[in-house]
């Protein structure tokens with residue numbers, strides 16, 4: 001059984017994607033909200049350590065053969081500063097690159113925004129992997145290719161010291177947005193007239209019978225334009241609920257947030273999250 005280190009673990013998207021094909025030996029994340037959500041769903045408490053300064057022994061002691069990670073994406077985001085490795089938020093990734101170079105595991109899987117591809121961080125990672133003779137595949141994948149009505153194009157890299165498998169892409173039937181909606185809906189999610197008048201021209205408006213929603217970002221709870229889709233119903237225009245966004249990410253129906261976690265933090269964790277069916281397919285490269 002694969003022994004996995006889940007780095008920048010968030011709500012535990014990689015653990016959901018693993019679905020029993022590996023054991024998470026340890027998870028690491030600095031965010032208390034992420035760690036509380038992770039623990040509630042996976043029954044396992046991540047280490048709340050700053051990864052940029054964590055001594056290597058603290059990671060190596062778990063004797064994991066596989067690392068999965070979604071490092072902070074702001075340095076590579078379309079809406080970010082594009083400072084890549086110069087951005088202080090890349091310090092933890094740089095530290096892990098040193099660890100990778102000194103103590104390479106058997107396999108590594110990384111997810112990030114599309115802007116990661118071709119960045120200085122991507123170059124450095126590829127250099128280390130090549131130096132140690134890893135096999136490597138890279139993809140740009142969107143959940144719409146897997147039948148989900150949600151656009152979330154992301155970069156994925158899989159590397160292993162063993163040859164990689166090439167899983168075929170699944171056949172799928174596109175699902176309508178309506179399949180992902182709460183029943184009953186939450187009336188507090190509707191925009192008031194004033195909000196609607198102010199923001200409507202820039203909103204990404206979708207309907208239940210449609211087959212796409214835009215990527216929901218971490219700021220969806222407080223922002224309007226460019227933050228995700230808004231649903232048009234007979235009653236008006238509303239935000240998608242966190243449960244609906246979770247479904248659109250392919251999280252299981254059993255997925256929960258801690259009861260007292262504010263709405264904005266729920267959207268933030270989901271906005272940082274992974275599309276589970278896509279991540280699950282990507283992990284298939286490691287199956288022999």
Ligand SMILES: C[S@@+](CC[C@H](N)C(=O)[O-])C[C@H]1O[C@@H](n2cnc3c(N)ncnc32)[C@H](O)[C@@H]1O
Pocket residue numbers: 008009010011012013014028029030031034049050051052069070071072073092269272273274
């Ligand atoms: C893109 S999110 C990863 C989301 C995760 N894959 C999931 O399924 O939810 C990045 C995560 O890294 C954490 N993080 C950012 N910088 C960190 C650091 N220096 N040390 C530890 N965790 C960090 C954030 O709290 C955030 O949860």
